[in-house]
Amino acid sequence: MTKPDLSIELTGMGMKNPTILAAGVLGTTGSSLKRVANSGAGAVVTKSIGIEPKPGHPNPTMFKLECGFLNAMGLPNPSYKEFRGELDTAKESGVPVIASVFGAHPDEFSKIIDGLDGADAYELNVSCPHASGYGAVVGTDPLLVEEITRAAKQTANAPVWVKLTPNVTDIVAIGEAAQRGGADAVVAINTVRSMAIDIHSGYPILGNLYGGLSGPAIHPVAVKCVYDLYQALDIPVIGVGGIANYQDAVEMMMAGACAVQIGSAIYDSISVFDDVTMGLSEYLVSHGLVLDDIIGLAHRKVGL
Amino acid sequence: MKPQNAVITEVIHETPTITTLKTDIMLDAAPGQFVMVWVRGLDEVPMALSQPDSITVQRVGEATAALSDMHVGDSIGIRGPFGKGFELEGDRILLIAGGVGSAPLLPLAQLAHAKGVDITVILGARTGDELLFEQQFSKCGRVSVATDDGSKGHHGFVTELMSQFDLTDFDQCYVCGPELMMDRVLDILHSAEMEARSQFSLHRYFKCGIGVCGACTIDPSGLRVCKDGPVVHGNMLINSELGRYHRDATGKKIGH
Numbered sequence: 386m387t388k389p390d391l392s393i394e395l396t397g398m399g400m401k402n403p404t405i406l407a408a409g410v411l412g413t414t415g416s417s418l419k420r421v422a423n424s425g426a427g428a429v430v431t432k433s434i435g436i437e438p439k440p441g442h443p444n445p446t447m448f449k450l451e452c453g454f455l456n457a458m459g460l461p462n463p464s465y466k467e468f469r470g471e472l473d474t475a476k477e478s479g480v481p482v483i484a485s486v487f488g489a490h491p492d493e494f495s496k497i498i499d500g501l502d503g504a505d506a507y508e509l510n511v512s513c514p515h516a517s518g519y520g521a522v523v524g525t526d527p528l529l530v531e532e533i534t535r536a537a538k539q540t541a542n543a544p545v546w547v548k549l550t551p552n553v554t555d556i557v558a559i560g561e562a563a564q565r566g567g568a569d570a571v572v573a574i575n576t577v578r579s580m581a582i583d584i585h586s587g588y589p590i591l592g593n594l595y596g597g598l599s600g601p602a603i604h605p606v607a608v609k610c611v612y613d614l615y616q617a618l619d620i621p622v623i624g625v626g627g628i629a630n631y632q633d634a635v636e637m638m639m640a641g642a643c644a645v646q647i648g649s650a651i652y653d654s655i656s657v658f659d660d661v662t663m664g665l666s667e668y669l670v671s672h673g674l675v676l677d678d679i680i681g682l683a684h685r686k687v688g689l
Numbered sequence: 690m691k692p693q694n695a696v697i698t699e700v701i702h703e704t705p706t707i708t709t710l711k712t713d714i715m716l717d718a719a720p721g722q723f724v725m726v727w728v729r730g731l732d733e734v735p736m737a738l739s740q741p742d743s744i745t746v747q748r749v750g751e752a753t754a755a756l757s758d759m760h761v762g763d764s765i766g767i768r769g770p771f772g773k774g775f776e777l778e779g780d781r782i783l784l785i786a787g788g789v790g791s792a793p794l795l796p797l798a799q800l801a802h803a804k805g806v807d808i809t810v811i812l813g814a815r816t817g818d819e820l821l822f823e824q825q826f827s828k829c830g831r832v833s834v835a836t837d838d839g840s841k842g843h844h845g846f847v848t849e850l851m852s853q854f855d856l857t858d859f860d861q862c863y864v865c866g867p868e869l870m871m872d873r874v875l876d877i878l879h880s881a882e883m884e885a886r887s888q889f890s891l892h893r894y895f896k897c898g899i900g901v902c903g904a905c906t907i908d909p910s911g912l913r914v915c916k917d918g919p920v921v922h923g924n925m926l927i928n929s930e931l932g933r934y935h936r937d938a939t940g941k942k943i944g945h
């Protein structure tokens with residue numbers, strides 16, 4: 386039995402397998418990104434990087450729940466100037482390195498992309514649910530998303546992906562805005578706005594009071610978002626949200642994702658990328674399929 | 690897990706700057722594991738367990754001041770125990786503790802003592818009255834003391850006391866203290882070809898404490914101090930960032 390080829394070309398970028406480290410997870414330093422790359426990820430996304438150094442929200446910034454994880458990191462980053470060297474270190478891994486970028490307006494995005502030239506792609510974070518003035522505040526306005534995407538495309542010498550927030554009434558409208566702005570792909574989803582309260586004291590637990598939910602709890606939410614985006618858009622959709630094993634990845638691909646990102650599941654093991662890739666490979670062999678057969682399969686089954 | 694509620698049952702003033710808080714929660718932890726301690730409405734910071742139900746806090750900033758000022762009946766939130774603790778190996782061990790670095794080493798000394806292991810402790814502090822757990826360590830083995838100002842024991846650093854021993858006599862060496870102290874200890878152990886037989890408890894800026902966010906990783910291995918550590922074998926630290934720089938809350942490198 387020969388192993389199926391899991392290598393893909395995503396927005397013109399070659400990848401040895403369709404698993405990608407999600408933004409903000411083990412992406413603070415070049416050596417950390419390299420470690421994840423060496424443990425099997427097909428590509429890695431950096432922590433979201435901004436104009437100025439930001440310490441992020443006060444602790445507690447993240448904890449585990451029964452159903453997933455709650456976080457409000459608050460986009461901590463050392464600024465694009467300071468991060469430059471980390472990007473170069475990450476690139477030594479040999480896998481594509483995608484720079485995640487956040488800003489308040491189009492000019493900021495352009496400036497950061499310019500300062501982080503050499504990335505294999507740029508992911509515009511217009512979707513962080515808990516950083517005031519950035520992220521989802523930007524990403525819920527279709528006109529602004531279109532403008533930011535256009536500005537980024539003009540500056541970037543590499544593909545531009547736009548990462549979407551599920552915290553909107555209609556994620557498809559935002560995806561369409563990104564596509565109009567010239568995005569090469571969309572990434573869905575960022576975390577789902579949420580909160581937890583300490584019943585012993587009444588205090589909200591997160592330092593920022595509220596934050597974003599990730600992990601298993603949001604997987605079905607992400608599947609629905611990816612399903613809707615695949616149906617409406619012409620550009621590729623990259624699926625993220627609660628993927629922890631190959632079954633989750635297959636499901637996300639059947640909804641329409643051509644690649645998957647994995648974040649929280651690194652909690653269990655950094656080898657999750659290898660595990661998903663191997664499981665995916667065995668799944669395809671045992672079903673006599675290739676990757677392209679499963680991408681969007683759910684749509685073809687119901688005749689859409 | 691959400692933070693557990695821990696009510697303070699006893700406050701022990703160990704030194705002018707260090708306080709132990711005993712709580713009503715008994716954690717099943719290995720020596721060297723840590724907890725994230727939530728001071729509600731203020732901050733959450735990593736702390737070693739100095740006993741299964743206690744943390745021992747040095748007052749350095751806002752959160753540690755709030756903890757140091759707590760009274761019996763006050764409560765904190767606790768997540769953990771987390772991380773990889775010390776592994777007890779061999780029949781003859783050396784412990785090197787500087788300042789509040791005694792906190793994770795005390796439960797190790799007690800465990801080793803209960804198993805009949807031969808224990809030598811080199812204990813350092815700035816001044817004699819800042820020595821932490823000297824009496825408790827004395828119950829477990831031999832203790833040599835060094836103080837920066839010479840007010841007790843050897844006048845100087847713990848590293849100078851190391852030369853009084855043939856380090857290769859020890860099966861394993863355990864270290865926790867200020868970064869530059871640990872860096873010098875590593876150099877000495879390295880010269881004695883003891884680096885693989887040594888375990889260091891490291892300190893980096895923690896956010897999640899559970900190995901996901903990446904705030905605490907060290908160069909060039911990318912090891913997460915909160916999950917792959919805080920206890921790391923010395924051979925993993927040769928030519929690392931230890932003693933050269935760490936990263937602050939933004940991720941920016943700060944030189945030592």
Ligand SMILES: Cc1cc2nc3c(=O)[nH]c(=O)nc-3n(C[C@H](O)[C@H](O)[C@H](O)COP(=O)(O)OP(=O)(O)OC[C@H]3O[C@@H](n4cnc5c(N)ncnc54)[C@H](O)[C@@H]3O)c2cc1C
Nearest residue numbers: 734735736737745746747750751752753792892893894895
């Ligand atoms: C695994 C581990 C175990 C520790 N065990 C102990 C212990 O047993 N007893 C003890 O007194 N101290 C311990 N510390 C150090 C303790 O966490 C810091 O002293 C404390 O966080 C300081 O907080 P602050 O608000 O009082 O000070 P701040 O003024 O906020 O900071 C003072 C210094 O403390 C450090 N610090 C602040 N926040 C954090 C954070 N979230 N994570 C890591 N470091 C931080 C920074 O290096 C900073 O320079 C441990 C640290 C680690 C990583």
Ligand SMILES: Cc1cc2nc3c(=O)[nH]c(=O)nc-3n(C[C@H](O)[C@H](O)[C@H](O)COP(=O)(O)O)c2cc1C
Nearest residue numbers: 407408409433510574575599600626627647648649
């Ligand atoms: C600790 C943490 C930090 C994150 N930081 C970022 C970030 O900086 N930028 C971003 O676009 N998404 C960030 N995210 C969102 C993830 O990239 C991902 O979209 C989300 O967690 C869902 O995937 P998962 O369930 O696999 O974690 C972060 C998530 C977590 C858990």
Ligand code: FES
Nearest residue numbers: 896898902903915
């Ligand atoms: S503190 Fe988040 S990975 Fe260690």
